[in-house]
Amino acid sequence: MFAPRSYTSLLALDIISFGSPYRDEGIQRGLRHVMYEAVQEAFSMTRLSWPAVHHEDRGDGILIVLPPAVPAFLLMDPLAHHLKAVLRRRNMMLSEAARLRLRVAGHAGFVFVDEYGVGGRAVTHLFRMLEAADFKEAIDLAGTDLGLIVSDEMYREVTGNGAYIDPERYRALRVKCKETVADAWLWLPPRVRCECG
Numbered sequence: 001m002f003a004p005r006s007y008t009s010l011l012a013l014d015i016i017s018f019g020s021p022y023r024d025e026g027i028q029r030g031l032r033h034v035m036y037e038a039v040q041e042a043f044s045m046t047r048l049s050w051p052a053v054h055h056e057d058r059g060d061g062i063l064i065v066l067p068p069a070v071p072a073f074l075l076m077d078p079l080a081h082h083l084k085a086v087l088r089r090r091n092m093m094l095s096e097a098a099r100l101r102l103r104v105a106g107h108a109g110f111v112f113v114d115e116y117g118v119g120g121r122a123v124t125h126l127f128r129m130l131e132a133a134d135f136k137e138a139i140d141l142a143g144t145d146l147g148l149i150v151s152d153e154m155y156r157e158v159t160g161n162g163a164y165i166d167p168e169r170y171r172a173l174r175v176k177c178k179e180t181v182a183d184a185w186l187w188l189p190p191r192v193r194c195e196c197g
Contacts, residue, residue, distance in 0.1 A: 005112045009072045009154070010122060011064040012130045013039065016101040016139065018060035027097055028060075034090060034100050035062070042083040046074055056117050063126075065111060065118050072154055073163035075106045076187070080148045084189045087145040103139060105130040106150040108157060125151065128180035134173055135186065142188050149173065152183040 015031055017023070023031070039062065043050045054065040066075070083102070091099045107129065109122025129135065129149050139147035150170075159167050170185040 005110060005120075006068050007108070007110050008068040009066045009070060009075055009106065009108045010111065010126050011066070011075055012058075012061060012105045012126045013064070014058075014061035014103045014130055016103055016136075022097050030098060031100055032060075035102070038083065038086045038090060038100065038102075039064075041086050042079055045082040045086075046079045048074060048079070054118060061130075063118065063123070071163070072106075072108050073158045073165050076148070076150060076154075076158060076163075077165040077169065080104070080146065080187055080189075084144075084146045091145060099145070101139075101145045102147075103130055103135065104146065104148045105135075106148065106154055108151070108154045125180060125182070128177040129175050129182075129184055132173075132175040132177045132184075134175070135184075138173065138186055138188065144189050146189060148187040149175075150185050150187070152185065155185040 013035065015035055018028060018031065040050045043053075048066075048070065052067055056063040083104070087100060087102065094100075105126050107122055107126040109120070109125065111118050111120040111122050129151060132149070135147065135149045155170065158165060169190070170187050173184050173186040175182045175184045
């Protein structure tokens with residue numbers, strides 16, 4: 001799919017509150033199944049080929065490495081909107097324990113491949129963003145099923161070439177996690193206004 005060391009786009013996903021006490025092993029297995037189905041459906045809606053990506057299971061999440069030729073902007077607004085729509089439909093009739101909520105991180109950089117999988121500074125940075133306390137707090141405060149954080153590098157690369165994203169939907173966020181301190185950009189789904197009464 002890519003050379004032993006390649007510059008490409010990456011995604012990491014994590015199920016929110018996967019290990020909560022109210023989620024037994026049966027619920028966790030179900031959440032993993034729904035996560036993979038939802039991600040593959042959202043990829044299809046975004047015209048991204050799931051069979052063409054490299055993915056590694058992370059227990060309560062997935063590392064996804066895209067082919068280098070895939071435009072990075074597809075991993076921002078387009079994919080996030082589609083994934084939110086899929087989650088909304090799937091969660092509509094589920095209990096709180098079975099509700100799938102996802103944190104998603106996007107980054108672009110060099111990765112290497114060895115006999116164990118994919119690694120490199122870009123992968124490390126991706127997971128530092130995913131685990132950043134301020135990112136987790138922003139999603140919890142919003143109460144949404146999905147939150148997306150993208151690196152400053154990816155955001156500036158995409159917004160600088162006139163791609164089809166809405167920069168107004170992103171807000172700056174400072175990532176502090178372990179040895180990583182960096183700028184990033186947060187996307188949360190638009191709030192749905194009730195036209196009641």
